[in-house]
Amino acid sequence: MKGFGYLVKEGFKNVWSNRIMSIASICVLISCLVLTGAAALFSLNVSKLVEEVGESNETIVYIQPGYSQLEAVYVGKEIEKVDNVASAKFYSKEEAFEQYRKTLGDSLFSRIEDRNPLPDSFIVVMHDLSKYEETVAKIQQIEGVDKDSILNRKDFADKLTRISNLVTIISIGVVAALLIISLFIIANTIRATMYSRRFEISIMKSVGATNSFVRMPFLVEGMIIGLISAIIATGVLALVYQGVGMVVENAQSLFSFIPYTDLLPYVAVAFAVFGVFVGFCGGFLSIRKYLKMEGNEILGW
């Protein structure tokens, strides 16, 4: 297109000359992008967790309270006899207690050390995960096994998936609302620029500028707003993600977050595409009205 460089320059000028409104749109768009990104990253991590849980063939079997350690070992022998059980490793309540104390801190546990509330348990490894349900049912029949508290990892995985789905639904709602708000604000920002440049628009139209030519600087304006928002949002999300990641990984060692550097390129590209698209639509929506008008109508005379 002829004069493209000029039009892009005009777009930058628009953003700058209307900077207060531009900043407002950028802020709203950033929050929209960060929330969208956070929701997406959350569900990515949950999927990863669910996958890891599903692949793990370890199941914890708790021994009923009141069984001594010796009795517990016998229960363990019974467990090992069940088909499909590869091994049953004893995990004493003292070991469990130490583990909790390490991850959660001393202050709470030192006071209850003499009355350890945790049960003894076995870490059961199975040969074939597809027979998981029936194996667990057999173990449950063994005397001394706490039937109700076998940590069924499938249940756990299902629960996680349900939470993740719920989060996805809520975030889709929030993001949709924010998207509409950001579209509205960008459209208004550009409308304000357009209003301040209506005189130039009327002259352009009178000398025979095509609609696409008149439109271009405003589309560029929208896209610049979108791009700036995308860049800042990528940074903000990186900080939030790493912050949350550190807190979670300090609290428990079971699960590690997907490193942000793995996600960064995707996040950046998705944000850029999304931001530019929203900006473009905002510009497109707001100029439509002006393009239908002629001469003095534009100026409101």
Add this chain to the structure above:
Amino acid sequence: MIEFQNVSKTYPNGTHALHDVSLRIDKGEFVFIVGASGAGKSTFLKLIMHEETPTSGEIIINGNKLSKLKRRDVPYLRRHMGIVFQDFRLIEKMTVFDNVAFAMRAVGENTATIKKRVPYVLDLVGLKDKMKNKPSELSGGEQQRVSLARALVNNPEIIVADEPTGNVDPELSHEIIELLNEINSMGTTVLVVTHEHELVREFNQRVIAIDKGHVISDNHRRGYSGYESENFGDEDYSLSYSEYEEDMDLTDDELTDDYSGYAYDDDEPDYPDGVVVMPDDQA
């Protein structure tokens, strides 16, 4: 070049702005369009620019029927015309150069062409040394010349000047029309809408008078001297108009072709000089 065939325009609010107007303006003509405010002059210009469409009748510009013009082609129609506004419509924050260049940028001209063409046109209107000034640093007459340069810069076939002297000191009005005359002599068709009869009389050119939406007289060169006050508002203005209407009675095919046979400039009757009263003066 510009052709009106029984054009009427009624606005949605019921105002009858133009009523059954038929006329033809040929390539290279210089035409004054006179009439009081509200007579229909602005509507006439808006119709030519295709800012408004006629309620009935047909407008033909360069052989193209405007009723057949597609929306996306309207900008290209306007590139054949340069518009000069009464209020100049210059962009205050831009220099004189940029104001003129703006019209070229708006049609996508490249920078090299703009850098060559703008100084040339500004030289033409005598403002080459004011290129870097802002419009506010110029006199009214100079601002109007910038506006004229902007209208000229894309090399249009028609210049349409809407009250070009309306905001200019009377002594400078003459200068503006003189400039338009010069431009006309280079082959550009010039349409000047005005209500300044003194000016119109000074320049011996074709004059189309509009009143209450009707063309009440269309005097070709040498002919214009106004019209009798007694006749004003009368329905009987056919005397000066009927002859023209005969020429208008052509088929479409004839219209878009060569007009060389229809030189009606010379066979208009001479009107006696006398006291003339224009619609404005009566108001």
